[in-house]
Amino acid sequence: MSIAIKNVTKVYDDQRALDAVSFEINTGEIVGFLGPNGAGKSTMMKIITGFIPPTEGEIFVNEVNVNDQPELVKQNIGYLPEHNPLYLDMYVRESLEFVAGIYKVENRNQRVKEIIEQTGLGVEQHKKLGALSKGYRQRVGLAQALIHNPDVLILDEPTSGLDPNQIVEIRNLISEVGRAKTVMLSTHIMQEVEAICDRVIIINKGKLVANDSAEQITSQSTEKYQTVQVEFNLDIQESDLVKIDGVVKAKNLSNKKWLLQARPEDDIRPRIFNFAVKKGCQVLSMQKLEKSLEDVFQELTR
Numbered sequence: 001m002s003i004a005i006k007n008v009t010k011v012y013d014d015q016r017a018l019d020a021v022s023f024e025i026n027t028g029e030i031v032g033f034l035g036p037n038g039a040g041k042s043t044m045m046k047i048i049t050g051f052i053p054p055t056e057g058e059i060f061v062n063e064v065n066v067n068d069q070p071e072l073v074k075q076n077i078g079y080l081p082e083h084n085p086l087y088l089d090m091y092v093r094e095s096l097e098f099v100a101g102i103y104k105v106e107n108r109n110q111r112v113k114e115i116i117e118q119t120g121l122g123v124e125q126h127k128k129l130g131a132l133s134k135g136y137r138q139r140v141g142l143a144q145a146l147i148h149n150p151d152v153l154i155l156d157e158p159t160s161g162l163d164p165n166q167i168v169e170i171r172n173l174i175s176e177v178g179r180a181k182t183v184m185l186s187t188h189i190m191q192e193v194e195a196i197c198d199r200v201i202i203i204n205k206g207k208l209v210a211n212d213s214a215e216q217i218t219s220q221s222t223e224k225y226q227t228v229q230v231e232f233n234l235d236i237q238e239s240d241l242v243k244i245d246g247v248v249k250a251k252n253l254s255n256k257k258w259l260l261q262a263r264p265e266d267d268i269r270p271r272i273f274n275f276a277v278k279k280g281c282q283v284l285s286m287q288k289l290e291k292s293l294e295d296v297f298q299e300l301t302r
Contacts, residue, residue, distance in 0.1 A: 096115060
């Protein structure tokens with residue numbers, strides 16, 4: 001077991017940032033750690049990495065108690081905080097050598113060379129950090145987190161502020177690294193979680209509200225209904241659409257396109273075709289929409 005969280009509570013004055021949270025992350029898992037702003041995600045990550053202590057509870061990393069042996073735990077963790085702290089006047093290679101020295105990495109020059117290649121920093125290695133794009137700065141942050149070859153990676157919003165191309169690059173890098181390490185990843189990008197995470201943990205107002213695979217979480221949604229998006233070739237009235245058997249709500253999206261919400265008992269698509277035939281119009285397109293992780297996230301944290 002790489003990470004074990006047992007009844008962790010964190011209180012700031014009269015604010016309970018975390019409230020008796022417990023979960024485990026197995027060796028080799030990539031886990032998405034989700035929650036709205038202020039839910040307690042960054043607080044939990046700082047507690048796991050030993051930056052701040054919990055008010056109550058215990059944290060184990062590779063079976064080592066963070067409260068009892070914080071320095072030993074830090075040797076086994078690579079941490080990229082939300083606001084990536086870099087010495088902007090340092091050069092890329094220089095900064096990695098500096099961090100490798102702090103961790104007392106053996107064969108330092110060789111390890112720096114390996115991590116530059118692994119994180120794709122070769123073309124930028126002779127630049128100052130202040131001259132790098134946001135994407136390359138994030139790569140440097142990841143490289144610093146990986147330089148001592150830790151068993152566990154804690155990544156807090158690693159793709160925040162990046163453009164779509166940079167997001168894909170960092171996501172691919174995390175996926176590659178995650179093959180051999182345990183990764184705990186905080187993000188607001190649900191597609192990112194669905195693309196690379198084995199499991200999802202969601203917290204809201206300091207409490208754990210979900211802990212399962214993305215597929216299981218979406219299938220266990222409390223709001224049970226089916227949603228169908230349909231486009232007709234003619235203008236249709238909402239009052240007519242809600243008369244289709246099973247339809248409980250109709251929402252106009254644009255011109256002749258509608259979103260129909262129905263009871264989950266049976267498929268309403270054949271009834272929509274029959275409705276179109278009776279109205280003398282055509283169905284140009286129709287799609288049954290599956291509930292997404294983003295939909296369920298909103299349900300759980302509303």
